[in-house]
Amino acid sequence: MPKAKTRAAAAIPATEQLVLDPAERKNALLGVIGSARRRLVLSLFRCDDFTVLDALANALERGCEVEAILTKRAKGGKKRLKKLWGALEEMGAIVTRYADPVVKYHAKYVVADELSAIVTTLNPTRKCFSRTWDAVLVTEDPSVVKGLLTLFRADAAGTPLPSRRPISRRLIVGPERSRSEIRDLIAGAQTSIRILDHKLSDPGLVALLKERRREGITVSVLGKHPMGGLEPHGKMMIIDESRAILGSTALSTLSLDFRREVSVVIHEPAIVKQLNMAFQQMSAKTGAAASLLPGDRIA
Structure with a gap:
C-alpha cells in the first residue's frame, strides 16, 4: 500500500485513502505504480509528467508487465497522443488504442498486482499535479479492483460489458x-x-x-x-x-x-x-x- 498521506488520513482505514493535496496526488500515484511487482494496468488520457513515465519504465525494468489503454482522440490533436503511445511502446509497455469509433476513452484508473487500485479525477500531467482541484482515491477494496480489471479486459479486447448487472457495486x-x-x-x-x-x-x-x-x-x-x-x-x-x-x-x-x-x-x-x-x-x-x-x- 502506498505511503502517501493527507492530514486527515489517520482517521481513514488503511485499505482506502483519499488524497487531495496537489503535491501528494503525484506521490500517491507513484506509490501505487512503485508497489507493482507482477502486473500494472492503467488508463491514460493525457500524460506529460516524466516522473510518472519513469516510474512505468522502472516497473518494466523490475519485471513487471505494464499494460495501458489510451484513447484515439483527445483535445489538442493526435500528435501528443502518438508521442505518448511511442514513449510507452518504446519502453516495452503493451499499449491498446481504444477501438470504439464514437466513444472517447476518458476513464482514469490504475490497478497494481490485482491488489490495489486508484480511481482519480486527474490526468498525470504537470498541470494536474500543481494547479487544479483534483482527487485520488487509493483503495484495496476487492470489488473495485476486480471491477476495474474486468473493465480493462473488456475494453482492451473490444468486447461489451455485461449488461445485466454492474461490474462492481461501487x-x-x-x-x-x-x-x-x-x-x-x-x-x-x-x-x-x-x-x-x-x-x-x-x-x-x-x-x-x-x-x-x-x-x-x-x-x-x-x-x-x-x-x-x-x-x-x-x-x-x-x-x-x-x-x-x-x-x-x-x-x-x-x-x-x-x-x-x-x-x-x-x-x-x-x-x-x-x-x-x-x-x-x-x-x-x-x-x-x-x-x-x-x-x-x-x-
Missing part, C-alpha cells in the same frame, strides 16, 4: 450506466446534493436538480469560479453528506452518453467527511454563486 461506468445511476443518486437524495463540476450542463440532469431543489433539497454547485487558487478540473458529488462519487464523469451530455468514464462511490464516513470539508472550504470562497444552477438568473 463503480459507475459510462456511457452504459452513468446517466441512470447518477439520476438515481440525485433522485434519492433526502437533504442535500453538493456538486463540484465545471462542466455541469446536461439538460436532463439540470432539470432534475432544479426539481429536487423545488422539493426542498439543498443543491450546491461549484466549479465555474476560482477555488482558492486552484483551477476547476476534478468532478465529485456528495449526497446527504453521507456518500459521494468522484472520478472522470462530468454531468454533461458528452460525458454521460459518449465517453468511457469511471467514477467510484464512497460510503466510508471519514473520506466523505474529508470531501465535505473540502467542499465547504471552497464554497466559503465562492459565496452565493454556489447556489446557482445553469440557467438560473443572477439577482
Whole structure:
C-alpha cells in the first residue's frame, strides 16, 4: 500500500485513502505504480509528467508487465497522443488504442498486482499535479479492483460489458450506466446534493436538480469560479453528506452518453467527511454563486 498521506488520513482505514493535496496526488500515484511487482494496468488520457513515465519504465525494468489503454482522440490533436503511445511502446509497455469509433476513452484508473487500485479525477500531467482541484482515491477494496480489471479486459479486447448487472457495486461506468445511476443518486437524495463540476450542463440532469431543489433539497454547485487558487478540473458529488462519487464523469451530455468514464462511490464516513470539508472550504470562497444552477438568473 502506498505511503502517501493527507492530514486527515489517520482517521481513514488503511485499505482506502483519499488524497487531495496537489503535491501528494503525484506521490500517491507513484506509490501505487512503485508497489507493482507482477502486473500494472492503467488508463491514460493525457500524460506529460516524466516522473510518472519513469516510474512505468522502472516497473518494466523490475519485471513487471505494464499494460495501458489510451484513447484515439483527445483535445489538442493526435500528435501528443502518438508521442505518448511511442514513449510507452518504446519502453516495452503493451499499449491498446481504444477501438470504439464514437466513444472517447476518458476513464482514469490504475490497478497494481490485482491488489490495489486508484480511481482519480486527474490526468498525470504537470498541470494536474500543481494547479487544479483534483482527487485520488487509493483503495484495496476487492470489488473495485476486480471491477476495474474486468473493465480493462473488456475494453482492451473490444468486447461489451455485461449488461445485466454492474461490474462492481461501487463503480459507475459510462456511457452504459452513468446517466441512470447518477439520476438515481440525485433522485434519492433526502437533504442535500453538493456538486463540484465545471462542466455541469446536461439538460436532463439540470432539470432534475432544479426539481429536487423545488422539493426542498439543498443543491450546491461549484466549479465555474476560482477555488482558492486552484483551477476547476476534478468532478465529485456528495449526497446527504453521507456518500459521494468522484472520478472522470462530468454531468454533461458528452460525458454521460459518449465517453468511457469511471467514477467510484464512497460510503466510508471519514473520506466523505474529508470531501465535505473540502467542499465547504471552497464554497466559503465562492459565496452565493454556489447556489446557482445553469440557467438560473443572477439577482
